[in-house]
Amino acid sequence: MAQKRNIVVATPRGYVYTVATPNGSVTARLRWAPDFAPKKKAAFTRAQEFVDSECLRYMNPMTPRLTGAMVKSATLGTVIGSGEIQYLVPYARRQYYEHKEKARWFERMKATRKEPILKGAMRIAGG
Secondary structure (H helix, E strand, O other): OOOOOEEEEEEOOEEEEEEEEOOEEEEEEEEOOOOHHHHHHHHHHHHHHHHHHHHHHHHHHHOOOOOOHHHHHHHHHOOOOOOOOOOOOOOHHHHHHHOOOOOOHHHHHHHHHHHHHHHHHHHHHOO
16 A cells, blocks of 8 residues: 655745645645735734724723823824833823723723724724
């Protein structure tokens, strides 16, 4: 009885699969489109920018404010597309965890707005 052999050759440009069968061998080649990675990276970058800006927008009314400086510090401190929202005011951390009515505004925003943000990001990323 003949022994079946599977041969896989992988390179950065693609894959070559060869399968030996009793009736001969079958070879398949898989090649990536040269512009696949740059297109996907650009789409993921746009999706992350969307998520960051939507989080800032939805958190705005939920953020405690006396003068509005904390909301402005989030807009100034966040690099859209980085995946991190940063507040520049020194009291933001304490407000986030200890405010009497509006503590943990990101978690509250995420609980109510997660689905539309994810749907928008998937639409942008092509998923």
